[in-house]
Amino acid sequence: MAWKVTAADSAIVLIDHGIGFANLFRSHTVAENVNGVVALARIARIYGVPLIVTSGPDNSPVGPLYPQLAAVLGDHPVVLRSGAFDAFEEEAFTRAIEATGRQRLVMAGLMTEGCLLHTALGAVEQGYEVRAVLDASACVTTETHELAVRRMTQAGVIPTSWLSVAAEYQVTWANAETADGFRDLVGGHSPTFAMQGAMQANIERHAAS
Known part of the structure; x- marks a missing residue:
């Protein structure tokens, strides 16, 4: 098993990030x-990685996708499911x-112990290598989130975070084609990194004066 994914060998899968679940999970805000x-x-989008988004119909309990996610997706297709947890x-x-041609799947979903767990296990059974992005997934309680993670890791799923995935795709700041996108991503989604960048810029500005 290769321990790092690349933008050339993986696909990202988002499962059931609908507003109907927002009132249910407590493992994360x-x-x-x-x-x-x-x-x-x-x-x-930044790294040109195939993206599969799946959910139930808008009139299902899952409801429509998060508005913030829908805004990023635009007219990207959503694979509608009729209710299967896997x-x-x-x-x-x-x-x-299968159309992506990728054998390594980077997954996140709601709920962790529901559709993410069962889809990840289903992928492993079919021979895919799976990463579960845990800070883009959530569960009813912290305990059930952790239990689902334990079950996935026992099956060979590798836990990760969105920033780890981005860093694996970027590899180095020397990859200039995507460096600005990586910088904007981290600055917009990780306040601590954004502050660090601002501090470094301040130091450089004063050093030059």
Whole structure:
């Protein structure tokens, strides 16, 4: 197993990030979850990574996608499911994944112990290598989130974060084509890194004066 993913060998999968779940999970705040999933969608755009978004119909309990996510996606297609917790149980989703030609999947979803867990396990069973982006996923309680993560890791799923994924894709600041996108991403979604960048800019400004 290769421990690092690249933009050339992976696809990003977003599962059920709908407003109907926002009232249910407590393992993370809504703001944290929105921040993480929007960051992942932006990562797919910055690095040209295939992006598969799946959810239920807007009139289902999941509801429409987070408005912030929908704004980033624009007219990007959403693979609608009829209710399967393991998205691989539905042909349209399986076809969409196969069409990417990628065997390494970077997944996030709601709820962690529901559709993310079952879809990740389904992917492993079908021979895919899976990363679960845990700060773009959430669960009813912290305990159930952690239990689902434990079950996934026991099956071979690798836990990660959106920033780890972005850093693996970027590799180095020397990759100038995507460096500005990476900088904007981190500055917009990680306040601590944004402050660090501002501090460094301040130091350089005073050093030059």
